[in-house]
Amino acid sequence: REANISALTTEVTKLQNLRSLRCSRRSGSGYFSIIDNPKECLMITMCLPMVFLTSINFSDRVKLIPEICMSCSTRWSDTKGVRVPRGIDNLKELQILEVVDINRTSRKAIEELGELIQLRKLSVTTKGATNKKYQIFCAAIEKLSSLQSLRVDAEGFSDTGTLEWLNSIACPPPFLKRLKLNGSLADTPNWFGNLKQLVKMCLSRCGLKDCKTMEILGALPNLMVLRLYRNAYADEKMTFRRGTFPNLRCLDIYLLKQLREIRFEEGTSPTMESIEIYGCRLESGIIGIKHLPRLKIISLEYDGKVAKLDVLQEEVNTHPNHTELQMAEDRSHHDLGGI
Numbered sequence: 001r002e003a004n005i006s007a008l009t010t011e012v013t014k015l016q017n018l019r020s021l022r023c024s025r026r027s028g029s030g031y032f033s034i035i036d037n038p039k040e041c042l043m044i045t046m047c048l049p050m051v052f053l054t055s056i057n058f059s060d061r062v063k064l065i066p067e068i069c070m071s072c073s074t075r076w077s078d079t080k081g082v083r084v085p086r087g088i089d090n091l092k093e094l095q096i097l098e099v100v101d102i103n104r105t106s107r108k109a110i111e112e113l114g115e116l117i118q119l120r121k122l123s124v125t126t127k128g129a130t131n132k133k134y135q136i137f138c139a140a141i142e143k144l145s146s147l148q149s150l151r152v153d154a155e156g157f158s159d160t161g162t163l164e165w166l167n168s169i170a171c172p173p174p175f176l177k178r179l180k181l182n183g184s185l186a187d188t189p190n191w192f193g194n195l196k197q198l199v200k201m202c203l204s205r206c207g208l209k210d211c212k213t214m215e216i217l218g219a220l221p222n223l224m225v226l227r228l229y230r231n232a233y234a235d236e237k238m239t240f241r242r243g244t245f246p247n248l249r250c251l252d253i254y255l256l257k258q259l260r261e262i263r264f265e266e267g268t269s270p271t272m273e274s275i276e277i278y279g280c281r282l283e284s285g286i287i288g289i290k291h292l293p294r295l296k297i298i299s300l301e302y303d304g305k306v307a308k309l310d311v312l313q314e315e316v317n318t319h320p321n322h323t324e325l326q327m328a329e330d331r332s333h334h335d336l337g338g339i
Contacts, residue, residue: 010021017093163185
């Protein structure tokens with residue numbers, strides 16, 4: 001992990017008893033980063049023949065050489081994934097594979113991922129890939145009947161790509177328990193509703209806007225942890241309706257800048273134990289925690305503001321489960337008064 005490599009050698013396909021293969025490319029840093037240090041990168045590139053003679057000392061040179069090799073071999077790709085070679089389907093015993101760069105991996109190798117029938121955990125980066133590669137990858141995912149954990153990341157070091165192509169999945173892995181997506185979705189994929197074994201979901205930068213999201217997620221019978229980060233949900237109201245989220249225990253909401261109200265109806269989320277909210281401006285407040293019989297703690301973290309805090313505090317004080325309200329800063333930072 002976090003290594004100066006950009007691709008797996010074809011020799012790895014001979015390790016037919018391999019169970020776990022974890023590899024990721026180190027993020028851009030140091031002298032030769034077109035993202036972190038564009039001026040320095042440009043200067044070194046232009047003066048490359050002289051760099052090894054005069055510009056830097058020996059210890060820095062040792063660090064620079066693999067950075068140059070890695071950057072050139074990836075064409076300054078800004079994802080953490082690595083290229084996987086053809087023949088990856090020879091690893092029939094493989095159970096864990098991360099992180100595959102779909103953009104830089106060949107169509108054939110992406111197709112071969114679907115032959116890893118023992119695979120339980122898969123992590124990929126997808127930014128910059130072609131529509132054809134997206135289609136091949138979706139088809140491969142549908143064949144991974146043993147998959148329990150899937151992470152799909154469309155974010156590079158500089159910006160975030162789209163995951164809207166995931167809508168083309170018709171039949172997701174039946175035993176998927178953990179799903180993490182980072183990238184624009186716009187609409188909630190219909191196949192989310194088929195994730196009957198899903199226990200943990202983390203969504204980031206998805207931009208989901210309609211009530212369909214809460215309806216589909218609320219119907220998942222085994223969902224215990226829901227984390228919505230960085231505008232994963234872009235609507236102003238988030239309503240937990242009666243009869244939904246039957247097993248949800250942990251709710252984390254971070255930096256949902258459009259969100260103004262969180263409401264819990266009577267009969268929702270009967271097993272909810274903890275709520276953590278960070279960086280949200282809830283101008284209509286948090287309403288209905290009295291309807292969460294097992295709630296133990298609600299945490300309002302740094303850089304967030306919540307209206308009607310006195311009403312929330314009263315609901316906490318009278319909650320039969322002795323719920324605790326935690327605030328990272330003083331009350332005045334969070335309270336929006338009479339808004």
